[in-house]
Amino acid sequence: MSTTRILLATLAVVAAGDLGAVEYSQFQADKSRLTFVSKQMGVPIDGSFRKFGGSLSFDPARPTAASARLDLDLASIDAGSRDANEEVVGKPWFNLKMFPTATFVSSAVRPLGGDKFELAGKLTIKGRTQDITAPFTFHQEGSNGIFDGGFVLKRLDFALGDGVWADVATVANEVQIKFHIVAAAAATRK
């Protein structure tokens, strides 16, 4: 009787330990989304990137050990209109011929309490690298881990919109980036 109880308790502890060691590392490209909002003449314009790949590992029990990398196919941009999509591939904007991808590599993740975290890392666009930090929330949905966050990118830091486009009164310098990353849990570690 008491042995059964001890056995059950032990099992529960092991199970709890297992849950804590769940690591989310299977990037789900089809479920993840990368969107942004730019502003033209005070008008918010929704945009998105359709193609991006990445790798990550995140254990909610050990967030500081987490890491992430994102490779973004800039040609997959939808900047909100056909005109804009044709414009942004050119030299003043992304200069896709020379810089077809943007890359983000994390350097640190720190817990902010509850389901909130902060991601820091280096973002490289158009040959220019900048440090960015982005707060995000994490929650589980079935076997998936969901990361929702965002940050404000200053387009001129990456020389996005040179020349006539540099006027931030027409196209604002600040671009709100939002990410919704879905990753499946990998096999648990003991």
Next chain:
Amino acid sequence: METRYTRTAIALHWLMALLLTGLFCVGLYMSDLPLSPQKLKIYSWHKWAGITAFLLVLLRLAWRVGHPPPLLPAGMPAWQQAAAHGLHHLLYLLMIAIPLSGWLMSSAKGFQTVYFGVLPLPDLLPKDKELGELLEVVHSGLNFTLAGLVVAHVAAALKHHLFDRDDVLSRMLPFHASKH
């Protein structure tokens, strides 16, 4: 019975005549421009002016309810009176429909209207590329219809002034000494 339009009605009439002519010309010019910051500015200005025209026509209609226009000359044939009333109704209808179609088009194309860059107007439709392109055709078609009707409106006013020699044109002129 009053034989002239009120000063307010005259002011609104000519203000809108100027505004709508400007909007029409700018609209024609801007639609073929290659994308540039200048184009974005002109589009925004066009949209702000269009919303202003929409507000002005509502104001005009409200004013008209309280201040009915002077009667048409008694000697005018019935069919001409009917045509004049019909044309005026169409002009008002288009002055409402055109800014609305522009607003709807902007919404469908995913470009919200932010009045003077500070007051966001609600999007009337969700983003829908095909619907946006259809509304562009509608907006343009309504504009050319209005332009045609304005030509008829001006021609009719000149006909009254030059051939019928009545006061139909002069009673709408801003600086005309009233001949009571």
